[in-house]
Amino acid sequence: xxxxxxxxxxxxxxxxxxxxxxxxxxxxxxxxxxxxxxxxxxxxxxxxxxxxxxxxxxxxxxxxxxxxxxxxxxxxxxxxxxxxxxxxxxxxxxxxxxxxxxxxxxxxxxxxxxxxxxxxxxxxxxxxxxxxxxxxxxxxxxxxxxxxxxxxxxxxxxxxxxxxxxxxxxxxxxxxxxxxxxxxxxxxxxxxxxxxxxxxxxxxxxxxxxxxxxxxxxxxxxxxxxxxxxxxxxxxxxxxxxxxxxxxxxxxxxxxxxxxxxxxxxxxxxxxxxxxxxxxxxxxxxxxxxxxxxxxxxxxxxxxxxxxxxxxxxx
Numbered sequence: 001x002x003x004x005x006x007x008x009x010x011x012x013x014x015x016x017x018x019x020x021x022x023x024x025x026x027x028x029x030x031x032x033x034x035x036x037x038x039x040x041x042x043x044x045x046x047x048x049x050x051x052x053x054x055x056x057x058x059x060x061x062x063x064x065x066x067x068x069x070x071x072x073x074x075x076x077x078x079x080x081x082x083x084x085x086x087x088x089x090x091x092x093x094x095x096x097x098x099x100x101x102x103x104x105x106x107x108x109x110x111x112x113x114x115x116x117x118x119x120x121x122x123x124x125x126x127x128x129x130x131x132x133x134x135x136x137x138x139x140x141x142x143x144x145x146x147x148x149x150x151x152x153x154x155x156x157x158x159x160x161x162x163x164x165x166x167x168x169x170x171x172x173x174x175x176x177x178x179x180x181x182x183x184x185x186x187x188x189x190x191x192x193x194x195x196x197x198x199x200x201x202x203x204x205x206x207x208x209x210x211x212x213x214x215x216x217x218x219x220x221x222x223x224x225x226x227x228x229x230x231x232x233x234x235x236x237x238x239x240x241x242x243x244x245x246x247x248x249x250x251x252x253x254x255x256x257x258x259x260x261x262x263x264x265x266x267x268x269x270x271x272x273x274x275x276x277x278x279x280x281x282x283x284x285x286x287x288x289x290x291x292x293x294x295x296x297x298x299x300x301x302x303x304x305x306x307x308x309x310x311x312x313x314x315x
Contacts, residue, residue: 002101004188005029005069007054007091010037012148013075013106016180017187019043021073024188031065056080056087062094069098071191075106076127085126092134102197103136104187110274111142111202117272119263128200139190140200143183145175145275147205147299150218154243159222160305164229165215168236168264171228173211175275176204179294189286201285204277206293214296221300233264 004021008014009030015038021028022045030037031054038046054065056077066072072095076084088105095103107127109120117125124142131138149155150165158166169175186203190196209217215228231239237257241248248256267274283290 001025001027002070002191003027003029003068004071004073004191005031005066006073007031007056007065008075008077009049009051010034011075011077013108013146013180013183014073015041015043016148017073017075017106017184018046018049020181020184020188022046022049026071026188029069057082059090059094062091063098066091066094066098066100069095070101072100072103073106073187074103075108078108083126084120084123085130088127089130089134092131092136092138096135096137101137102191103131103138104190105131105138105140106183106187107140107142108146109142110144110272111140111200112272112274117270117274118266119259121274132198137197139187139193139196139198141183141186141190142200142202143178143186144202144204144277145177146183147177147179147294147296150300151303151305152243154239156305158229159218159226163222163224163226165211165218165226166229166231166239167211167214168231168233168268169211169275170268171211171230173268173275174208174273175210176206176208176277176279177214177296178203178205179299182289182293185289185292186286189289196285201282202277203282204275204279205296206279207295208276208279209296217297217300220297222305233261233268236264237261 004026006014006017009018010032018028018030029050029052031052033053052065055061074088074091092103107124111124112121128140158164211228211230215226218226237260240260241253241257
């Protein structure tokens with residue numbers, strides 16, 4: 001039985017990767033700075049998961065964390081203290097030295113097909129180059145926008161307590177929202193695919209939705225009117241900083257908020273439409289997943305929207 005090692009397993013994205021890898025029948029190793037990364041979460045088979053520590057800013061911790069892995073899943077932390085190209089290149093180099101069969105990087109954002117795009121998008125291009133140069137057999141997925149964001153403490157309270165869906169998308173911005181479990185399914189589907197070695201692809205969910213359509217889905221689920229109430233990118237940056245609370249150092253808050261604001265100003269106007277995915281192309285690459293990806297209505301309906309399912313701002 002092959003071993004999938006998940007870096008950042010205690011975060012929302014890593015936890016979905018652990019969950020889906022177990023469901024697919026893999027052995028799973030969880031890497032985290034937390035000794036008990038799954039405390040408070042009920043995941044089938046979690047008692048079989050090996051937990052090892054890793055510190056992304058200490059490369060000496062990589063080898064003991066990754067040794068024996070057949071596959072490595074990496075997701076770049078949103079509040080990382082190092083450039084994504086640096087970290088993914090370092091991970092790739094150690095994985096290559098250890099003979100890991102495939103390193104799969106989930107960028108958590110769109111990958112441009114030409115240079116010149118700003119923000120994390122340019123960083124994704126640099127990171128892909130760093131992974132290829134590391135010598136690691138690699139696959140990269142640009143997952144564009146997560147349904148699971150709606151459960152965070154910067155989105156859920158507006159929906160549940162104020163009947164407002166608050167997001168910084170302009171009203172006509174189309175987005176292929178994807179669940180984190182479906183992102184993990186793409187990562188797993190690539191592992192035995194020789195054609196996916198040295199390849200990258202942008203992925204999204206099966207529907208392209210605007211803000212009002214998301215609000216209508218939420219309204220139907222809750223049985224009451226949920227209004228799409230778009231905030232400005234600047235307001236959104238401030239919401240995220242506030243939701244982070246003490247986890248974000250005071251000295252970093254202003255720059256982080258400004259960065260988020262600039263990111264969404266760009267997304268709202270960019271002709272490249274970073275949240276809109278060509279799903280026909282995706283299904284050509286992964287025909288086995290056509291009809292298997294979760295529509296937002298189904299995802300919303302199976303969530304626990306109570307405080308007991310609290311999700312932090314980041315992670």
